[in-house]
Amino acid sequence: MALCNGASLRRRLVQSLQASSDLKIREIVLDKSIKTFFQTIQNLLGSEHPQALVVSGLESVSKLEQVLSGANQVREEFRKNFHFPLVLWVTDDVLHKLMRLAPDLYSWSTIVEFAIATDDLIDFIQETADEVFEKVLAAGAGRYLESTALNLQVGSPRRVELESAWHDLQNRRLNLNPELEASLEFMLGRANSNSLELSGQYYERSLALFVNDSPSPRFLERRACLLYSLGLWWRTYAVLHHPEQDSATSCAKDYFQECIEVFEQANRQDLVAKFINALGSALQNLQQWKELEAVANKAIVLHQTYPNQFKLARAYSFLAEVLIAKSAWNEAKQTAQQALSLLDSGQINTSEPVSEEMKADLDWERSYHQGWYLFALARSQSALNQPEAALQTLETAKAETKAQYDPELYIQILAELRANYFQKGEYRTAFHLKQEQRSLEQQYGFRAFIGAGRLQAQQIVNNPTLPSVEQQATVATEIAASGRQQDINRLIERIGQHDRKLTIIHGQSGVGKSSILQAGLIPALKQRSIGIRDVLPVLQQVYPDWIIELGNCLRDAISDLPRIPYEGRSYEYSPPQTGDVDGEKSILNQLEKHDDYNLLTVLIFDQFEEFFFIYKDPSDRRRFYEFLRTCLDIPYIKVILSLREDYLHYLLECNNRLADFDVINNNILDKDILYYLDNFSLEDAK
Numbered sequence: 001m002a003l004c005n006g007a008s009l010r011r012r013l014v015q016s017l018q019a020s021s022d023l024k025i026r027e028i029v030l031d032k033s034i035k036t037f038f039q040t041i042q043n044l045l046g047s048e049h050p051q052a053l054v055v056s057g058l059e060s061v062s063k064l065e066q067v068l069s070g071a072n073q074v075r076e077e078f079r080k081n082f083h084f085p086l087v088l089w090v091t092d093d094v095l096h097k098l099m100r101l102a103p104d105l106y107s108w109s110t111i112v113e114f115a116i117a118t119d120d121l122i123d124f125i126q127e128t129a130d131e132v133f134e135k136v137l138a139a140g141a142g143r144y145l146e147s148t149a150l151n152l153q154v155g156s157p158r159r160v161e162l163e164s165a166w167h168d169l170q171n172r173r174l175n176l177n178p179e180l181e182a183s184l185e186f187m188l189g190r191a192n193s194n195s196l197e198l199s200g201q202y203y204e205r206s207l208a209l210f211v212n213d214s215p216s217p218r219f220l221e222r223r224a225c226l227l228y229s230l231g232l233w234w235r236t237y238a239v240l241h242h243p244e245q246d247s248a249t250s251c252a253k254d255y256f257q258e259c260i261e262v263f264e265q266a267n268r269q270d271l272v273a274k275f276i277n278a279l280g281s282a283l284q285n286l287q288q289w290k291e292l293e294a295v296a297n298k299a300i301v302l303h304q305t306y307p308n309q310f311k312l313a314r315a316y317s318f319l320a321e322v323l324i325a326k327s328a329w330n331e332a333k334q335t336a337q338q339a340l341s342l343l344d345s346g347q348i349n350t351s352e353p354v355s356e357e358m359k360a361d362l363d364w365e366r367s368y369h370q371g372w373y374l375f376a377l378a379r380s381q382s383a384l385n386q387p388e389a390a391l392q393t394l395e396t397a398k399a400e401t402k403a404q405y406d407p408e409l410y411i412q413i414l415a416e417l418r419a420n421y422f423q424k425g426e427y428r429t430a431f432h433l434k435q436e437q438r439s440l441e442q443q444y445g446f447r448a449f450i451g452a453g454r455l456q457a458q459q460i461v462n463n464p465t466l467p468s469v470e471q472q473a474t475v476a477t478e479i480a481a482s483g484r485q486q487d488i489n490r491l492i493e494r495i496g497q498h499d500r501k502l503t504i505i506h507g508q509s510g511v512g513k514s515s516i517l518q519a520g521l522i523p524a525l526k527q528r529s530i531g532i533r534d535v536l537p538v539l540q541q542v543y544p545d546w547i548i549e550l551g552n553c554l555r556d557a558i559s560d561l562p563r564i565p566y567e568g569r570s571y572e573y574s575p576p577q578t579g580d581v582d583g584e585k586s587i588l589n590q591l592e593k594h595d596d597y598n599l600l601t602v603l604i605f606d607q608f609e610e611f612f613f614i615y616k617d618p619s620d621r622r623r624f625y626e627f628l629r630t631c632l633d634i635p636y637i638k639v640i641l642s643l644r645e646d647y648l649h650y651l652l653e654c655n656n657r658l659a660d661f662d663v664i665n666n667n668i669l670d671k672d673i674l675y676y677l678d679n680f681s682l683e684d685a686k
Contacts, residue, residue: 001098004114005091005164007157008124013114014054026050030057032155035598037071038078049084056089060155064094065101066532072102091160092167118174121165125176128162129183129222132190136225140274143364143464144232145190152191159191179219182209186226193467196236203230220266224259228275231255235282236466242445246286253282273302277311278465280318293322310365313342313373320376333380339373364405364464371401371409378416391420404462407444411437488520495602496530501632504651505642513642514541514606525602526560533600533636536561540604543611546624547583550603554587564597566590584623588630595636603631604640609647 004010018025026048034040041055061067078086088109090098099106116124132150139145147153152162166184169176176184189202203226210223231252238248256279263271276299283292299315316339323332343365374397381390394417403410418433440446444461462468494500507513518539525535538557542549558566567590594601605611615621631637641651 001088001090001095001109001111002114003090003092003095003111004116005168006116006120006124006161008161009114009116009120010056010089014056017054023051025052025054027054027056030055030061032057032060032062034061034067035063035070037067038074038081042081052085052087053082054087054089058088058094059091059160060157062155064097068098068101068105072105075102075104075108078105078108091164093160116165116168118172121168122176122180124161125165125180125184128158129180129187132187133183133222133225136190136229137221137271137274140271141228141276141278141465142274144193144467146468147191147193150187150190152187162187162191178209178211179222182206182226183222185209186222186229189229194469196233196240196469199467200233203233217266217268220262221268221271224262224266224271224275227255227259227262228278231259231278231282232466236469238285239461239463239466240469249282249285253279253286253288256282269302270306273299273306273308273311276302277314277318280315281465284318284321287325289322289325292318296322309342309345310369313339313365314369316342317369317372317376320373320380324376324379327383329380329383333377333384336373336377336380340370340377343370343373366400367402368405368409368464371397371406371413374400375409375413375416382416382420387420387424391417391424394420403440403444406463407440407446407461411440411444411446414440485520487516488524491521492524492528492530495525495535495600495638501638503638503640504648505640506645506648509644513644517604517606517640517642522604530600533598534561535600535602536564536594537602537604539606541606541610543608543614546611547587547627551583551587554590558590564594564599567593584627588627588634591631591634591637595634600636600638602638602640604642606642608641608643609650612647612650 002010002013004013014027018027026045028041028044030040041053045053058064058067095111132152135145135150147159152159162184166188175181183206185202185206189199189206192198192202206226207230210219210226212219215223231254234248234252234255238245238252241248256275260272260276260279263269263275276295280292280295280299283295296315296318299318300312303312303315316335320332320335320339323329323335374393378390378393378397381387381393394413397413398410398417401410401413414433414437418430418437421427421433422430491503494503505513505517522537522539525537529535536557538550538554540546540550540553555566558564567586591601611621611624615624628639631639
């Protein structure tokens with residue numbers, strides 16, 4: 001084994017070896033998605049028999065522990081099939097894991113270490129810092145540059161080399177100059193931006209090092225970048241910790257303010273223009289209108305001097321919020337319309353090639369910032385006694401805005417829309433909007449679940465201006481508080497049993513069948529593997545064209561797993577007639593392929609009593625029963641039916657259709673399949 005933490009040094013060594021040797025040396029770079037070590041190498045070699053083999057890339061493998069454990073179990077296969085020297089490049093981290101997870105394989109190896117020269121180490125840190133800061137400065141206060149955009153994602157050679165450089169410096173007790181060391185800490189903070197705790201520690205160490213009595217322009221620019229990142233850190237903290245939102249946003253505002261001041265000290269008004277809107281956004285959240293007015297007016301001048309239509313539109317929206325706070329309704333309306341006009345004038349010319357980044361920027365502007373412009377316009381229209389125009393504007397804002405970008409904005413739009421419908425006398429519409437508003441407040445943690453309604457899984461904020469901190473939709477806290485967590489665990493245990501293909505949940509109307517599925521079981525399944533398989537829950541609740549709806553639900557569920565292609569039919573634009581046999585075959589083919597991707601698919605048919613209400617003739621239901629039977633024959637497919645208990649007897653006819661299906665013991669109403677949901681818990685039906 002060749003131990004080296006520097007990817008660039010490894011490349012130079014391999015090139016030198018190949019140039020100086022007469023041997024036929026084959027090099028293999030492992031893909032991060034591999035799941036086996038020996039089999040992958042064997043497949044890549046095929047019938048080839050090189051005189052020597054060099055393998056690298058283990059540090060980038062996503063499921064490294066699984067790969068190393070598997071390699072240890074088939075150690076003898078290496079001896080039997082590979083009759084040539086095998087050089088395996090490893091880093092310190094990979095070597096430690098290999099010693100722990102593949103001790104038998106490790107016992108065959110000889111370790112040769114290649115250390116990076118100190119000068120090369122410093123040059124690498126400097127070159128990387130130059131590139132990272134250049135990209136952060138170029139992006140400005142726009143969409144957050146994730147670690148992938150900076151080539152610092154987990155497993156990337158640069159990330160591994162950068163972290164190793166940090167450890168090598170500690171071990172060698174070398175002192176860098178303060179600016180370079182501060183830059184290194186900053187880059188590690190950006191690399192670990194998905195962990196709020198880790199990134200904060202790196203940023204604080206970097207800030208302590210960024211001190212200089214006579215700073216150079218480059219020093220000031222980098223310090224301002226750090227201050228901006230600290231501001232984003234506190235904005236992210238505010239999103240994740242609602243009780244501390246105001247104090248955290250205030251901290252963010254202070255860092256953004258200092259960032260702007262440092263850019264001005266460096267005489268970089270162009271960079272002030274790129275970053276000033278972040279300060280405006282924080283001031284708007286804090287409702288500090290006097291300060292926001294000054295920043296908005298300054299930003300408008302800057303964005304006209306350094307033209308950027310999107311940023312200029314945002315600056316006008318800040319001014320609109322100030323005018324609304326002053327009750328200057330006509331001026332607020334005109335300013336909001338000006339922001340919308342600027343956004344419209346910044347549209348992409350679809351006849352010309354457009355980058356994916358530009359498309360993402362435009363989608364963000366339409367789905368987030370445009371919501372603020374429309375919301376300001378609607379409030380101005382309402383105050384000016386233009387109720388119909390306000391309603392139309394709010395409906396547009398609701399349709400165009402994505403809740404996950406800024407749930408507070410979306411909730412405010414719903415509240416304003418509800419108030420307008422209520423004032424108009426359309427009480428039913430207002431009531432439904434109130435239900436939607438409260439549901440979103442529960443999902444994003446603004447309120448506890450209260451009153452009638454359906455409990456939903458906890459959702460996460462996905463604002464493109466902020467780093468994506470590691471989090472995911474979770475089981476609603478109300479599930480655990482109500483004592484139903486043990487029921488979720490029992491259902492998951494049942495799904496994991498090989499012979500439990502079908503589960504039927506039944507109970508009285510209103511006891512929480514849908515809530516326990518949507519807010520409990522589904523998010524729990526998404527967070528875990530069962531055995532060695534990832535779980536794909538697919539939820540269906542609508543049945544007029546059940547095969548069409550199931551196909552779309554399956555497609556949407558798969559869209560969350562980029563590695564799984566959806567090869568079924570899509571009915572979004574031209575839905576077929578009910579009875580489309582090809583659509584049914586397409587779904588079954590898709591489900592059969594999931595085994596190739598190591599997936600356990602759980603089809604969940606919630607509110608299944610609706611199916612019997614729509615298909616009143618038993619002969620019309622037969623197609624679903626046959627489809628269900630076929631699904632239960634496919635390996636690693638589980639089915640859950642959830643329905644009111646007064647519709648349970650309808651499943652008797654389904655039992656007749658599936659009478660020879662041995663997994664359910666010739667009885668679809670067998671107690672081993674039925675679960676009864678009462679007011680307190682799920683229990684086996686007796």
